[in-house]
Amino acid sequence: MKERKMRRILQLHSTHKTNLCLKLYSFFILFTSLSNHGYFVKANIFIFSGCSQEKYTPNSPFEANLNSFLASVVSSSSQALYNSIAIGNGSSTPPEATIYGLYQCRGDLKTTDCSKCIESAVNQIGLVCPYSYGASLQLEGCCVRYEHIDFLGKLDTSVRYNKCSKSVSDDVEFFRRRDDVLADLQAAIGFKVSSSGFVEGFAQCLGDLSSADCASCLGDAVGKLKNLCGSAAAADVFLGQCSARYWASGYYDFTDSSNEDQMGKTVAIIVGALAGLAVFIVLLSFCRKAMG
Structure with missing residues (x-):
């Protein structure tokens, strides 16, 4: 009698785990579907980007300073709509590792929306301009730019x-x-x-x-x-x-298409796919542990 009861408990426990995994899998399918349709990126529409031809070496001092710059940009955007940042311009840093950069959000955005936009830009800039010594990314509500040379405060009307x-x-x-x-x-x-x-x-x-x-x-x-x-x-x-x-009035949404629009859609798909892959890996690991 005790043995039957124990089997019954184990069966119910196993069924509960299976149902939980199925629910998580359904959430994963919904997540990737929404990502592919752009619901997570509509607020941060891609406008254009620019990348330098010169590339830096992975794991170099420049890459370390670039990571620091991007982290500072994300942190600062929760407090202000604009900031300029220079990293590595001291005497103790090799000249080839210096970074000058800035971010700016549109003036009518709240800081919370600005921060979200900047996070999206930072996540995309490395995909659009991999290993670039200089890059700029313009979204609908914000922009991020960094260069190897000092461009701050210098008028550019190109x-x-x-x-x-x-x-x-x-x-x-x-x-x-x-x-x-x-x-x-x-x-x-x-x-x-x-x-x-x-x-x-x-x-x-x-x-x-x-x-x-x-x-x-x-x-x-x-x-x-x-x-x-x-x-x-x-x-x-x-x-x-x-x-x-x-x-x-009525013409705010342009009807013409462009290569930049296609680039933005491509970046959105890449970001959504990477996020979906991360969720899938976590789901797979959980289900393996749950199923014993």
């Missing part, structure tokens, strides 16, 4: 990325309001949002620029918006140290 929506037909009212918004954005210091009727926009300079350099950069950005995108109903331009955007 075009890094631009995107234009479909053109608007002869609409005098639209162009008048668009020009009002762009004129207002050109006078921004730091981050600014502007609107005129059904046209809206915002502009932002990186935090390492002086007020005069910011105004110069935004003047170039506004000029390039008009020159590169003409009569587009919505347009983006990112220069080396500032960005500007405008859109008419």
